[in-house]
Amino acid sequence: MSISFFTGAATIRAAWPRLEQRLRTVAESGRFTFGPQGQELERAIAERTGAKHAVAVGNGTDALIILLRAAGIGPGDEVIVPAYTFFATASAVLHVGAEPVLVDVLPGSYAMDPAAAEAAITGRTKAIMPVHLFSQMADMRTLRDLADEHGLLLLEDSAEGIDMVQGGVHAGLWGKGGVLSFFPTKTLGSLGDAGMVLTDDDELATTARRLRSHGQQVDGSYEYLELGYNSRLDEIQSAVLLTRLETLSAEIERRAEIAARYDAGLAALAPAVTVPWFAPTAEPGDPVYYVYLIESDRRDELVAHLTEHGVGTEVYYPRALTEQPALAELPGAQHPVPVAIAASRRAVGLPMYPDLTDEQVDQVCELIQRFHKETP
Incomplete structure (x- = not known):
């Protein structure tokens, strides 16, 4: 007997006729980085989550970094994050020059303890960023009230949160924005790396789209307003995710x-x-x-x-x-x-x-x- 911790082989076999058709379209188009499939995926994720904007990027970690940058987090800022989560939650904060402040979680949900978060607020705190882990969301009503009370941004590491909803609001949309990861093991997984920024904020979405493409104006004019990243989602992963969304x-x-x-x-x-x-x-x-x-x-x-x-x-x-x-x-x-x-x-x-x-x-x-x- 051998039971893998994870395999998607049977799922991919079942999806292969539909996936092959999409992959053939990609191959024949000659467009392999972000293009029609990626744009369709953005629309599909926005519709499914209720987000005004879904911005496709190369992976979930890039999504976090771009979200933080687009929200204005930078040097001198503190961002409160839970101490029980994947390393990228904290490392993304460091990558934008800010400092992660690590606080305890609640038993059972493994989500940020609002009381611990409140106790950690200082004059440098700019944002609270809870994580939705394993199967359920953090207590977003309490955390949103806490952020509002102290004039802080509320961001979400909702990398695992596809289809998680609380109070009628999808994960990632309780505050300024959130993210999704489509790492192969995720509930909605690609065959490689892929990620998404979710937001209802027009300005944040525009900045995120610019940052994913080296800081270039979103009109493709080769005018660069800031240093960004090379984090455009490729068309093959977009095709995989669109196919898997169907089931x-x-x-x-x-x-x-x-x-x-x-x-x-x-x-x-x-x-x-x-x-x-x-x-x-x-x-x-x-x-x-x-x-x-x-x-x-x-x-x-x-x-x-x-x-x-x-x-x-x-x-x-x-x-x-x-x-x-x-x-x-x-x-x-x-x-x-x-x-x-x-x-x-x-x-x-x-x-x-x-x-x-x-x-x-x-x-x-x-x-x-x-x-x-x-x-x-």
């Missing part, structure tokens, strides 16, 4: 079925194993399962057991950002983050993707059950 709703439903099967198969192991649970702010739009994350006091032993039996896992995240060498000495990394550190020691993601069969999910559950019976 995204069905794939999200399948992810929910898999999660329910995990819930049932692991319920009897509580409290040794903690399955995902949802914050009081969760709404019918939650969850959208990108990752099925469990916690265990014996996480590393459990991972070794699953690996031995051919089951892939992913540790999200083995270090809180305050423990990362590139960040640990920053002034903004000195706040206590006990929940983030505890999660980094206990949490692990199980296989979660539409290609999984019910039998494979049951096999994973049985292996976890056996581990706790045989090694109490």
